[in-house]
Amino acid sequence: MTTTPHDTTTSPEADWDAAPGLLEGAMKLTLGPEDCDLAYWITSVAQGTLRDRGVTGHHRDAGVPGFLRAPGPLREALVLEFGFRGLSEEIATRLLGHYVPIAPGVPEMEFYSTQLIDEARHARVFRNHLVELGMPAATLVEDIHEMAADYRRRVLQPVEDFTLGIVRDQKDFIGGVAVFAIVIEGVLAPAAELSERKWTPLSPATGEISRGTAIDEIRHLTVASTLLKDHLAAHPESRDRVLEIIRDGARLWDEVPDREFVIHREELFQVGMSQHAEAIGDYEIWPGVRMLDTTPEQRYDMAEQWTGEMARSRLEYMGLPLDALDGPGPGATA
Ligand code: FE
Ligand code: FE
Numbered sequence: 001m002t003t004t005p006h007d008t009t010t011s012p013e014a015d016w017d018a019a020p021g022l023l024e025g026a027m028k029l030t031l032g033p034e035d036c037d038l039a040y041w042i043t044s045v046a047q048g049t050l051r052d053r054g055v056t057g058h059h060r061d062a063g064v065p066g067f068l069r070a071p072g073p074l075r076e077a078l079v080l081e082f083g084f085r086g087l088s089e090e091i092a093t094r095l096l097g098h099y100v101p102i103a104p105g106v107p108e109m110e111f112y113s114t115q116l117i118d119e120a121r122h123a124r125v126f127r128n129h130l131v132e133l134g135m136p137a138a139t140l141v142e143d144i145h146e147m148a149a150d151y152r153r154r155v156l157q158p159v160e161d162f163t164l165g166i167v168r169d170q171k172d173f174i175g176g177v178a179v180f181a182i183v184i185e186g187v188l189a190p191a192a193e194l195s196e197r198k199w200t201p202l203s204p205a206t207g208e209i210s211r212g213t214a215i216d217e218i219r220h221l222t223v224a225s226t227l228l229k230d231h232l233a234a235h236p237e238s239r240d241r242v243l244e245i246i247r248d249g250a251r252l253w254d255e256v257p258d259r260e261f262v263i264h265r266e267e268l269f270q271v272g273m274s275q276h277a278e279a280i281g282d283y284e285i286w287p288g289v290r291m292l293d294t295t296p297e298q299r300y301d302m303a304e305q306w307t308g309e310m311a312r313s314r315l316e317y318m319g320l321p322l323d324a325l326d327g328p329g330p331g332a333t334a
Pocket of ligand 2: 119185216217220
């Protein structure tokens with residue numbers, strides 16, 4: 001039996017302490033499906049990233065502050081955020097079930113199997129965090145579905161239908177890779193980055209859950225980019241089709257009313273943040289800007305700006321024109 005480095009050690013990009021931030025990692029790292037195979041996932045993710053954090057997504061020493069278990073705007077903002085994200089991850093998991101049978105080779109099949117488990121786990125840790133905030137465990141799934149019904153119907157369903165049309169109906173694997181990486185995760189990743197930055201000074205447990213999922217997203221985004229880049233190099237004739245899917249997906253995302261849902265919870269966060277100003281102090285949400293000085297719109301706009309930067313860096317890496325997302329879409333130049 002041969003011993004490869006990832007038999008016994010955690011790769012740095014999956015190491016809890018050494019992994020880069022989501023934006024930096026997604027823009028600078030290069031990983032392919034051969035790097036992130038099933039053995040990598042078992043050793044570097046299950047036994048690496050998730051060591052001591054497999055059950056709740058956070059270390060047992062990272063707690064939830066009492067004020068997040070009591071009614072108030074901050075708790076309400078977190079319940080909405082993690083409830084909606086939990087549901088989005090559940091839908092992502094179910095969508096990924098369609099990728100596994102149409103994966104062209106074993107590396108792609110293994111990678112999408114691990115991504116499916118990752119997203120199922122994200123759904124689980126976001127959802128179960130709400131029990132740590134005091135929501136009843138017995139009716140949790142029903143309560144989230146009820147709370148997020150409008151969001152599901154108006155924001156998630158159109159994206160879900162679009163993706164199903166590509167992966168389930170047309171069985172187009174590479175088209176599905178494009179829509180998942182550029183549209184679905186390309187938009188959700190900056191929201192995840194914002195979440196990690198927002199909650200870290202307020203709740204160690206919440207910050208760790210977001211951090212752990214962000215480490216996984218680095219892998220999802222970079223491997224998908226490599227799959228697309230290699231596919232386009234080997235099949236230049238598929239370029240127009242991939243571009244068309246990215247354009248249609250970006251246009252669709254531009255049409256769904258996600259902003260009103262995000263701004264609503266950011267407004268609740270704003271009220272709660274000022275009530276807990278002493279816990280936040282001079283904490284900077286991004287370099288040079290104190291979180292206490294930001295507004296809901298500024299935080300939303302920053303996530304949009306990150307979305308554009310990430311999309312452009314990945315399009316460039318794949319050799320696709322940067323205007324693929326313009327006109328307007330998640331990558332539209334601000
Ligand atoms: Fe996820
Ligand atoms: Fe993901």
